[in-house]
Amino acid sequence: MALNPYLPHLATLLEVREETEDIKTFRLAFDDPEVSSAWQYLPGQIALLSLFGVGEAAFSLSSAPLGQGWLEFSIRRMGKVTTALHQLEPGAKVGIRGPFGRGFPCELFRGHDLLVIGGGIGMAPLRSLVNYVLARREDYGRLEIVYGARSSRQFCFREEIFFLWPQAPDTQVYLTIDCPEEGWEGHVGFVPDYVAELKPSPEGKYAVVCGPPIMIEKTIAWLEKQGFPPERIYTTLEMRMKCGIGKCGRCNLGAKFVCLSGPVFSWAELKEEKERF
Numbered sequence: 445m446a447l448n449p450y451l452p453h454l455a456t457l458l459e460v461r462e463e464t465e466d467i468k469t470f471r472l473a474f475d476d477p478e479v480s481s482a483w484q485y486l487p488g489q490i491a492l493l494s495l496f497g498v499g500e501a502a503f504s505l506s507s508a509p510l511g512q513g514w515l516e517f518s519i520r521r522m523g524k525v526t527t528a529l530h531q532l533e534p535g536a537k538v539g540i541r542g543p544f545g546r547g548f549p550c551e552l553f554r555g556h557d558l559l560v561i562g563g564g565i566g567m568a569p570l571r572s573l574v575n576y577v578l579a580r581r582e583d584y585g586r587l588e589i590v591y592g593a594r595s596s597r598q599f600c601f602r603e604e605i606f607f608l609w610p611q612a613p614d615t616q617v618y619l620t621i622d623c624p625e626e627g628w629e630g631h632v633g634f635v636p637d638y639v640a641e642l643k644p645s646p647e648g649k650y651a652v653v654c655g656p657p658i659m660i661e662k663t664i665a666w667l668e669k670q671g672f673p674p675e676r677i678y679t680t681l682e683m684r685m686k687c688g689i690g691k692c693g694r695c696n697l698g699a700k701f702v703c704l705s706g707p708v709f710s711w712a713e714l715k716e717e718k719e720r721f
Contacts, residue, residue, distance in 0.1 A: 449689050452494050452539025453479045457532055458514060463600040467565055468530055469506060469518040472538055485509050486547030487572035488680060488708040492688050493517065493529070494539035501525040502688065504680070504707070505543070506568040506601075508575035515540070518568040518600060544688040546708050548573050548652060548678060557585035559644050561663055563592045563635045563655025569680055570654050571601055578612050587615045588644060592635035592659075594622045618642060636662035646672040653679045664711055674712035681707045681714075 459471040474480040485491075485505060494500035501523070507516035521530045532538070550573070558577060562570045570589075577584045589609060593599045599619070610617045620631040620638045631638055636659060644651075651672050653663050660679050667677055681702050686694040690701040697705070698717045 449541070452492070452500075452541045453483075455515075455538050455540050457534050457536045457538060459534055460532065463518060463602075464598050466521045467518060467600055468521075469516055469600075470529065470532070470538075471507075471514050471516050472540065473514045474540070475537075480513060483515075483543070485543035486550060487576045488545075488547035488569050489543040490545050490688070490703070490707060491515070491517070491540055491542030492544070493525070494541070495525060495528050495532075496537070496539065498528045499525045500539070500541075502544075502686075502703070504569035504572070506571050508572045508579060510575070510579055518565065518571070520565045541688060544703050546705060548708050550576060553577075553650050554583050555585065557587070557649040559588045559590070559649055559651040561590045561635060561639060561651065561653045561655070563659040564594070564598065565600065566655030566659070566680075567591055567600055570652065571604065573652060574609065575604075578609070578615070581613055585614075585648065587612070588618070588642075589616070590618045590620070590635060590639055590642065592620045592622070592638065592655075595625055596621055596628050596630075634662075635659050636666055639663055640666050643670070646670055646676070649676070651677045653677065668711075674715055675710050677711035678708060679711065679714070681709065 454475045455472040456475055457470060458473055461469040463469055487508060490502045490504050492500050492502050503517045503519055505515055506518040519526050519529055521527050560570050560574055577587055591605055605617055609615055620633055621628060624632050651667050653660050664677055686692040688703045690704040
């Protein structure tokens with residue numbers, strides 16, 4: 445008999461890391477070793493976390509699938525479930541359903557250069573992709589990462605963006621903040637404008653964009669103007685996902701359900717559905 449897709453697997457909270465004043469990263473491990481070994485995912489996929497007696501919500505995985513025996517989710521405090529999550533201490537029990545949806549096409553990216561562009565908490569699924577690529581460095585070309593935040597205090601994954609990623613082979617990290625700030629000697633300006641200044645070549649390259657909607661819209665517009673074909677631009681949609689299996693209809697995009705067909709889409713696919721979202 446098939447397992448009920450609505451039943452979550454029990455997991456234990458191993459660690460909580462504070463990324464910013466309103467974003468924390470939660471490291472979880474399944475209680476059942478068989479579930480842990482069978483649970484496979486790709487960067488960009490989502491899972492539904494449930495707090496018993498509170499509710500359930502969908503989040504992107506921010507960890508990379510590297511067989512480490514745990515999962516990480518980086519979550520901004522902004523509602524009932526996320527506020528309750530932010531109050532948890534290690535040892536707490538959480539339900540996990542998933543993984544759901546379609547992740548980044550890592551096999552398609554293989555052998556090509558990658559331009560990864562993130563803004564704010566939009567870096568969470570991109571972090572999974574970056575660490576996946578860095579763990580298989582010989583399979584991918586040059587990796588360029590552009591990451592922007594409102595201020596230097598709003599950057600997530602500080603050890604990785606300031607120290608680990610810049611030291612990785614054939615990898616360049618570009619950081620920017622929205623407004624000038626005392627003590628910040630890096631770039632100042634919005635992400636789309638910074639990408640335009642950097643003028644990345646589209647030749648042999650895929651671009652992956654995730655962040656606030658206005659950032660995604662302006663960045664993709666510039667990438668297209670620069671010559672990136674729509675089928676070589678990927679992004680993720682942050683639509684309200686409830687069941688995760690295409691039954692509740694909360695995340696439909698035309699005839700598609702984001703929880704099944706997304707959340708990762710190429711820009712070529714989204715242009716066909718543009719009037720619907």
